[in-house]
Amino acid sequence: MNALLRSLIALFIIAHGLVHPILSIVPDNEVENAPVGTFWNSSWLLGESTFVKRAIYILSGLSALLFLLAGLSFAGWLLPVVWWRGLWVAGAGLSAFLLVVFWHPWFVIGLVIDALMLAFVLVPGPLPE
Numbered sequence: 001m002n003a004l005l006r007s008l009i010a011l012f013i014i015a016h017g018l019v020h021p022i023l024s025i026v027p028d029n030e031v032e033n034a035p036v037g038t039f040w041n042s043s044w045l046l047g048e049s050t051f052v053k054r055a056i057y058i059l060s061g062l063s064a065l066l067f068l069l070a071g072l073s074f075a076g077w078l079l080p081v082v083w084w085r086g087l088w089v090a091g092a093g094l095s096a097f098l099l100v101v102f103w104h105p106w107f108v109i110g111l112v113i114d115a116l117m118l119a120f121v122l123v124p125g126p127l128p129e
Contacts, residue, residue: 006075006076009074010077012071013088014067014071014072016067016095016117017063017066017091018064019110020064023060024056024060042102043101043102046101059097062094066094067091070087070088073087089121093118096111096115099114
């Protein structure tokens with residue numbers, strides 16, 4: 001895999017991770033057609049509370065950090081290339097967990113992206129090591 005393609009994939013990984021903390025700070029009344037209380041503010045599993053909102057901030061930040069580190073490692077920037085698989089799987093797994101626990105119908109797009117990202121990691125091929 002050439003350096004340009006690895007860099008583009010790394011930037012996509014990082015960009016996907018940045019969506020999580022951005023969504024966690026957008027009030028649902030600012031999102032067109034979002035039902036009140038269903039856009040990162042409450043969970044069908046955990047309900048709605050200060051604890052849940054703090055958990056969203058922490059977990060979305062952690063997901064973004066994992067994707068950032070995975071992207072840097074995948075491209076070979078600042079981190080060893082051998083770390084990218086573990087970081088990527090952890091980031092995509094946490095991302096999928098967040099999307100399911102704090103479900104909104106729009107999150108199906110994120111789940112599809114996470115599934116494709118995991119398939120990319122798990123399918124053998126000419127990837128950097």
